[in-house]
Amino acid sequence: MDVLGVIVIMLNGLWLFLPAMLPNSAAVVFGGETKIDFGKSWRGKRIFGDGKSWRGFFGGALSGIALGLILIGIAALFGSEDYWGFGGFWGNVGVIACLSFGAILGDLCAAFIKRRLGLARGQKAPVLDQYDFVIGAFCVTALFYPDWIYAHFIEGWHIAALIFILVIMFAIHRTANIIGYRMGLKKEPW
Structure with a gap:
């Protein structure tokens, strides 16, 4: 596979x-x-x-699902009705719901772990803070759609997509937190 092909897989x-x-x-x-x-x-x-509030839990997860539906629509505009690759519209919605709720559950698990470690709300927990939602999203999705995870993030050159996500997630997480802090939505910029 050429370099352009790997870049396309990562994106x-x-x-x-x-x-x-x-x-x-x-x-x-x-x-x-x-x-x-x-x-x-x-x-x-x-x-x-x-x-961690119920409103944030459901508002966050439903926002991810709404974004996923928009992405399905965009993919359909370009001729890829089954872009997520799992059995048409409802299969794709299932994958998107698992990714969204999994991300929130991963963050919730991290909060539980941080409280057990005696870390106060907002206190830094390197690695855990950056990857909690990634682990949660992949675990929940793998539980319900293991073939989808394998086909899009593990099999062959698709592992490049997983590595890419893990590498850039630190920078994306940091940038989003700084923006949230400057908007007054977060008390800490990390």
Whole structure:
């Protein structure tokens, strides 16, 4: 495979992963009100903390799904009705829902781990902060659509798409957090 082919695979992987990249940022915008853990503690520490709300959970995930539907529409305009490659429209929506909810669940798991480690809300947790949603999105999607994950991110040269996502995610995560901080939506720029 030539260099251009690998670049196309990497950009295609990023396009496919976009519905997983939006939910955590959107959750910040939609967040507030009732906390997911209802203010409860476990072993003397909050379960998830004040940063995780039901409104943010569903608002974030549904934003990722909405973005995915827009991307399906864009792909259809260019003649690729089954761009996500999993059984037409409803199969594609299933993949997109798994990516979106998986990203939010990954972030929720990271909050749980951070509370267990005694880290306060907003305190830095390198690697965990940058990749929690990536791991969650891939795990949930692999649970329901393992063939899709294999075909688009593991098989042959498609591993380049996975590596590309892992490499650029740090920069994307950092940029999104700085923007959120400057907009007053986040208390810390990391």
